[in-house]
Amino acid sequence: MTAMEELFIRTKAENRAALIGYIPAGFPSKAACIEVIKAMVAGGVDAVEIGFPYSDPVMDGPVIQAAAEQSLSAGTGAEDVFDVLKATTDLGVPGLVMTYWNPIEKYGVEKFAQSLQAAGGSGVITPDLTIEESGLWKSAAEAAQINRIYVVAPSTSTARMPLVTSQCSGFIYAASLMGVTGTRNSVSNGASELVARIRQTSATPVAVGLGVSTKAQAQEVAAYADGVIVGSAFIRLIQESENFETGLLRVQELAAALADGVRR
Amino acid sequence: MVSNNVDSEAASQILGHFGRFGGRFVPEALISALDDLTAAHLSAQNDPEFQRELAYLHRTYTGRPSIITEAPRFAEHAGGVRILLKREDLNHTGSHKINNVLGQALLTKRMGKKRIIAETGAGQHGVASATAAALMGLECVVYMGEEDTRRQSLNVARMKLLGAEVIPVTQGSRTLKDAINEAMRDWVTNVDSTHYLMGTVAGPHPFPTMVRDFQKIIGEEAREQVLELTGKLPDAVLACIGGGSNAIGIFHRFIDDHSVRLIGLEAGGRGVQSGFHAATITGGSVGVLHGTRSFVLQDGNGQTVESHSISAGLDYPGVGPEHAYLHEIGRAEYRAITDAEAMNAFSLLSKTEGIIPAIESAHALAGAIDIGKELASAGHSDAVLLLNLSGRGDKDVQTAAEYFGITL
Numbered sequence: 001m002t003a004m005e006e007l008f009i010r011t012k013a014e015n016r017a018a019l020i021g022y023i024p025a026g027f028p029s030k031a032a033c034i035e036v037i038k039a040m041v042a043g044g045v046d047a048v049e050i051g052f053p054y055s056d057p058v059m060d061g062p063v064i065q066a067a068a069e070q071s072l073s074a075g076t077g078a079e080d081v082f083d084v085l086k087a088t089t090d091l092g093v094p095g096l097v098m099t100y101w102n103p104i105e106k107y108g109v110e111k112f113a114q115s116l117q118a119a120g121g122s123g124v125i126t127p128d129l130t131i132e133e134s135g136l137w138k139s140a141a142e143a144a145q146i147n148r149i150y151v152v153a154p155s156t157s158t159a160r161m162p163l164v165t166s167q168c169s170g171f172i173y174a175a176s177l178m179g180v181t182g183t184r185n186s187v188s189n190g191a192s193e194l195v196a197r198i199r200q201t202s203a204t205p206v207a208v209g210l211g212v213s214t215k216a217q218a219q220e221v222a223a224y225a226d227g228v229i230v231g232s233a234f235i236r237l238i239q240e241s242e243n244f245e246t247g248l249l250r251v252q253e254l255a256a257a258l259a260d261g262v263r264r
Numbered sequence: 265m266v267s268n269n270v271d272s273e274a275a276s277q278i279l280g281h282f283g284r285f286g287g288r289f290v291p292e293a294l295i296s297a298l299d300d301l302t303a304a305h306l307s308a309q310n311d312p313e314f315q316r317e318l319a320y321l322h323r324t325y326t327g328r329p330s331i332i333t334e335a336p337r338f339a340e341h342a343g344g345v346r347i348l349l350k351r352e353d354l355n356h357t358g359s360h361k362i363n364n365v366l367g368q369a370l371l372t373k374r375m376g377k378k379r380i381i382a383e384t385g386a387g388q389h390g391v392a393s394a395t396a397a398a399l400m401g402l403e404c405v406v407y408m409g410e411e412d413t414r415r416q417s418l419n420v421a422r423m424k425l426l427g428a429e430v431i432p433v434t435q436g437s438r439t440l441k442d443a444i445n446e447a448m449r450d451w452v453t454n455v456d457s458t459h460y461l462m463g464t465v466a467g468p469h470p471f472p473t474m475v476r477d478f479q480k481i482i483g484e485e486a487r488e489q490v491l492e493l494t495g496k497l498p499d500a501v502l503a504c505i506g507g508g509s510n511a512i513g514i515f516h517r518f519i520d521d522h523s524v525r526l527i528g529l530e531a532g533g534r535g536v537q538s539g540f541h542a543a544t545i546t547g548g549s550v551g552v553l554h555g556t557r558s559f560v561l562q563d564g565n566g567q568t569v570e571s572h573s574i575s576a577g578l579d580y581p582g583v584g585p586e587h588a589y590l591h592e593i594g595r596a597e598y599r600a601i602t603d604a605e606a607m608n609a610f611s612l613l614s615k616t617e618g619i620i621p622a623i624e625s626a627h628a629l630a631g632a633i634d635i636g637k638e639l640a641s642a643g644h645s646d647a648v649l650l651l652n653l654s655g656r657g658d659k660d661v662q663t664a665a666e667y668f669g670i671t672l
Contacts, residue, residue: 054566055567056436056442056568058290058291058448058449058452058554059449061449072567078565101552102289102560103566105551105566106551106564106565107565128291128552128555130287130290130292132288133287133557151292152292153293153296154293155293155294155295155455156295157296157299160295175293178293178453178454179449179453180452
């Protein structure tokens with residue numbers, strides 16, 4: 001059982017949702033990224049999703065694009081991603097990597113799964129790997145005993161839903177709306193409906209991402225989902241704060257507010 | 265409106281692979297739209313009424329069939345072989361792009377969608393898309409790298425005159441690759457109302473197959489025309505390759521004609537060795553970009569590397585998966601042509617035949633010079649080369665004038 005799976009057992013027993021924070025590895029720098037993760041965890045984030053910055057992130061909105069670009073221009077590569085992951089799991093929280101498919105293929109599919117496991121990682125979220133193309137990844141992830149997390153969208157048809165959810169382990173990533181990552185004023189109504197449709201096909205925990213940024217939104221989502229994923233809101237605090245120290249404080253404050261929210 | 269019906273489910277089983285290439289690497293949110301599009305394309309292919317409507321537009325709007333022009337004075341510089349030009353440059357809007365655009369615009373209407381989005385590099389596909397949108401009463405948004413909107417300001421004006429909205433893309437390298445990213449983001453967000461009218465044979469299934477099906481008319485016409493003119497099949501068929509739509513369009517009908525060499529000419533920029541090029545098959549490696557597995561220009565971490573070419577239309581770090589497959593099985597050959605070689609051929613065709621080609625097509629012309637000389641020195645000076653003159657050079661006058669030092 002991965003640390004991520006253990007987390008969901010624990011949060012379920014505590015009758016709350018898990019809070020998952022996201023940050024691209026190497027943003028705003030490799031060392032500072034680890035500081036941000038520490039601030040998230042100090043505030044109450046239960047698990048951290050580390051982004052592998054990619055040159056062509058079609059699922060990401062402007063905030064994460066800018067963060068990834070900054071990280072890439074500093075030369076962030078696979079080993080940096082695993083270093084940040086290791087630093088995260090050393091804090092005692094489950095760590096995941098979110099990456100577009102090409103960097104995995106370039107690194108070597110089996111080797112990627114093994115390196116992730118060696119860094120204490122629980123699994124990988126693959127936003128552009130369709131289940132039809134996932135054969136190699138399935139065997140590699142199973143051999144390394146790590147979770148495979150796929151994204152399900154509001155447009156996923158009823159017929160297709162079980163084909164995707166049956167391939168997920170750890171949790172199922174429910175995209176709350178049709179669109180890219182980024183904060184929104186409200187969480188789409190479609191999210192609760194989507195989670196209900198997912199639950200008809202699978203008992204695997206469901207975490208909701210895209211557009212969640214406030215305590216009230218976290219509370220709303222925690223009412224029907226097992227996990228709440230927040231990314232752009234944290235990154236924006238770092239981008240917009242007058243200095244990094246202030247940014248860290250704000251990240252910790254937001255994490256604490258969201259952690260309060262997921263406790264319903 | 266075709267949606268989530270039986271056809272759509274069946275279509276989702278077809279993965280669109282060419283050997284180990286192709287497939288779908290996209291956000292799950294797009295799968296349903298790609299399934300609908302696959303189903304709509306399949307049903308349109310089998311619908312005589314759709315085919316009649318498209319054929320009517322080809323004849324009365326585009327000006328098809330495009331003619332074949334023999335280029336004897338140019339051929340003197342290519343070992344004296346016979347060179348036949350398939351004149352896609354004479355199509356309405358000035359290139360082969362219109363063939364695909366009219367097909368997909370009709371499909372958009374068939375799917376009940378009212379809005380098209382498109383990416384463009386040089387602006388040819390954007391202009392063709394804006395044209396089809398005007399013709400069919402569709403809303404049209406074109407994404408274009410900010411860098412390209414400056415290099416191709418004339419085409420930006422053309423698109424605006426045609427009623428399209430042009431959105432300059434300021435992310436990443438601000439060129440075609442980033443315009444595609446931004447179009448994909450728009451599509452993920454607005455997929456219910458919007459069709460992504462992709463301009464080349466790349467992207468996730470069904471785009472490589474569908475765009476090929478709309479472009480294969482080039483080779484079908486040309487094969488008949490060459491047979492009629494010469495009484496035999498050509499010895500080789502040549503075309504330039506960026507994403508690869510004009511090349512697959514002229515190659516496809518000849519794939520089973522094993523005596524016919526298929527030769528794709530990639531943009532070698534300042535030379536493949538220099539690292540400043542867009543020769544994806546010659547100088548790239550296998551990877552996934554923009555939803556498909558093919559050859560990609562990438563670094564050791566799988567990050568896309570910027571491409572370089574004097575030709576904006578070939579300046580793309582990916583290539584269609586069917587070309588990757590034809591390369592892998594050895595059915596087609598791919599070579600790189602440098603900027604300098606292409607500009608030499610550009611000038612030569614202009615001065616020997618009175619035809620100013622697009623700089624894209626000039627890469628194929630430079631390839632013809634090399635191949636013609638090779639064939640002649642092997643004793644085959646009676647060889648016939650069929651070349652896809654995919655576009656005209658009006659849009660390139662400024663670039664060419666700068667290159668040759670002509671004062672405007």
